[in-house]
Amino acid sequence: MSSIVIVFHSGYGHTAKVAQAIAEGAGAAASLLAIDAEGNVPEGGWEQLNAAKTIVMGSPTYMGSVSWQFKKFADASSKAWFTQAWKDKLFAGFTNSASMNGDKHSTLHYLMTLAMQHGGLWVGMGLMPSNRKASTRDDINYVASFAGLMTSTPADASADEMVAGDIATAKAFGQRLAAVTAAR
């Protein structure tokens, strides 16, 4: 079982690409758990989550919040909530949307609330924003969130056309998650 489980939903592949980059940054400690189009996790998924030290949750931003498939997963996690089975695990979150802002914070805030309901400890980005005149879209944390990973992909861009700086930021976030998980 992996110490870091990245559980995510992705309708069109963008959030999945971010999840892969986080996993790449986190290295051998991490594994991916995709919520399917029906909002279900594959067999053995709940056991993986129960065994994890760190749960990283990701969803695209749809209409200013998580996708319904992610929400179905969140509601199903109430089974773990009843016994506080995930208490004191580390949690982190990420979301991708089309607009630069796009109300992504609303999605991250929901993920954070879910983590708090489970009695978890939230891990933010730990990365300074790239917000200088000389900063470019390909710099680390240009979208500049502290609460969790935000990435933006133009509405007409495929998952393969995602911004390189966002993918690099996701890898850096994965490295941080591996470091804080190992330190526990």
Ligand SMILES: Cc1cc2nc3c(=O)[nH]c(=O)nc-3n(C[C@H](O)[C@H](O)[C@H](O)COP(=O)(O)O)c2cc1C
């Ligand atoms: C139903 C729906 C609602 C969306 N709502 C938003 C939104 O509130 N803000 C935004 O910036 N983008 C919004 N988008 C765009 C998606 O966030 C964007 O296409 C994202 O890359 C999709 O990620 P995915 O490929 O992992 O599903 C929406 C897309 C869909 C399909």
